[in-house]
Amino acid sequence: MVKYIRAPPPLVTIFLWFLLIESFSNASQSDVECLRAIRDSLQDPSNNLASWDFSNTTEGSICHFTGVDCWHDDENRVLNIRIADMGLRGEFPLGVAGCSSITGFDISSNNIHGNIPNNISKLIGYVTTLDLSSNQLSGQIPVDIANCTYLNHLRLDDNQLTGQIPPQIGLLNRIKTFSVSRNRLSGPVPRFINGTTFSAENYANNVGLCGEPLPPCQGPARKSHAPVIVGGAVGGVAFSALVFGIVMFVFMKKMSRKKKKGDPLGNKWAKSIKGAKRIKASYMYIFFWWH
Numbered sequence: 001m002v003k004y005i006r007a008p009p010p011l012v013t014i015f016l017w018f019l020l021i022e023s024f025s026n027a028s029q030s031d032v033e034c035l036r037a038i039r040d041s042l043q044d045p046s047n048n049l050a051s052w053d054f055s056n057t058t059e060g061s062i063c064h065f066t067g068v069d070c071w072h073d074d075e076n077r078v079l080n081i082r083i084a085d086m087g088l089r090g091e092f093p094l095g096v097a098g099c100s101s102i103t104g105f106d107i108s109s110n111n112i113h114g115n116i117p118n119n120i121s122k123l124i125g126y127v128t129t130l131d132l133s134s135n136q137l138s139g140q141i142p143v144d145i146a147n148c149t150y151l152n153h154l155r156l157d158d159n160q161l162t163g164q165i166p167p168q169i170g171l172l173n174r175i176k177t178f179s180v181s182r183n184r185l186s187g188p189v190p191r192f193i194n195g196t197t198f199s200a201e202n203y204a205n206n207v208g209l210c211g212e213p214l215p216p217c218q219g220p221a222r223k224s225h226a227p228v229i230v231g232g233a234v235g236g237v238a239f240s241a242l243v244f245g246i247v248m249f250v251f252m253k254k255m256s257r258k259k260k261k262g263d264p265l266g267n268k269w270a271k272s273i274k275g276a277k278r279i280k281a282s283y284m285y286i287f288f289w290w291h
């Protein structure tokens with residue numbers, strides 16, 4: 001009787017342990033698969049990822065892989081992946097999405113090409129550090145990077161990124177490092193929330209970035225000058241029309257007074273036009289100089 005009553009608890013306990021271990025191993029199995037997918041998607045000509053051996057994936061085994069930090073050394077749950085400067089080739093490893101607890105991803109100074117994924121916040125939405133610098137990444141900086149709201153350090157420098165920097169990046173309110181130097185970016189530098197600013201060197205060597213701390217953007221400035229240009233042009237046209245009218249008046253008077261033979265007509269005509277043009281040009285010059 002006593003035996004019969006006491007028997008179930010161990011069974012229940014074993015069952016619960018089984019469930020617990022099962023759920024744990026499932027969670028950590030996804031991190032194992034994450035690293036396997038990353039390794040499989042990258043070429044590693046120098047065999048720098050030789051320690052990434054998946055033949056024995058007991059808990060904690062992946063924590064000894066080169067460039068992998070775990071939350072705990074005896075649990076396959078990845079905290080950081082830092083595989084910089086290893087001569088790795090390929091596209092951005094989408095498999096990193098499986099490392100759901102990752103807070104830092106550094107694949108700088110490799111030969112990663114292609115676009116930065118436009119769903120990057122779905123892949124590594126909790127990272128505080130993202131370093132993709134010194135690769136061959138191209139295309140635009142995806143606006144979705146602004147959804148990685150925990151970002152403290154974002155380095156995209158020394159790639160071939162083009163287009164504008166999404167202004168939404170300015171909404172990253174924890175940002176402490178931001179560098180996009182040595183790309184092919186253009187347009188305004190983002191304005192960060194909380195008034196955070198970064199020095200000009202973080203924006204240097206692009207094709208056309210502008211705005212504080214760089215020289216002001218031409219766009220709005222040109223816009224505010226547009227009415228002046230139109231005004232100048234209209235004024236010039238009106239002025240030359242007036243000159244033309246006066247010249248015509250004088251010319252017609254002269255013509256009516258003495259209708260003579262020969263060329264003078266065409267010559268005079270050309271001269272009067274030329275004179276009007278010169279006046280118009282100098283008038284506009286003064287107008288622009290004044291404004």
Ligand SMILES: *[C@@H]1O[C@H](CO)[C@@H](O)[C@H](O)[C@H]1NC(C)=O
Pocket residue numbers: 056057058061
């Ligand atoms: C896997 O590695 C662990 C130590 O990291 C070791 O204790 C275990 O025996 C290994 N399992 C196999 C099947 O090799």
Ligand SMILES: *[C@@H]1O[C@H](CO)[C@@H](O)[C@H](O)[C@H]1NC(C)=O
Pocket residue numbers: 094097117118119122123
């Ligand atoms: C992210 O986008 C890529 C295509 O660029 C797709 O293959 C992948 O499944 C997407 N991942 C997620 C988690 O949405």
Ligand SMILES: *[C@@H]1O[C@H](CO)[C@@H](O)[C@H](O)[C@H]1NC(C)=O
Pocket residue numbers: 143144145146147168
């Ligand atoms: C962040 O993601 C949501 C949808 O998940 C989207 O509506 C929003 O526009 C995104 N924000 C940025 C800044 O990309």
Ligand SMILES: *[C@@H]1O[C@H](CO)[C@@H](O)[C@H](O)[C@H]1NC(C)=O
Pocket residue numbers: 173174193194
């Ligand atoms: C920036 O502002 C946000 C709120 O918009 C706040 O949570 C955050 O702590 C601020 N960060 C700094 C560094 O001031």
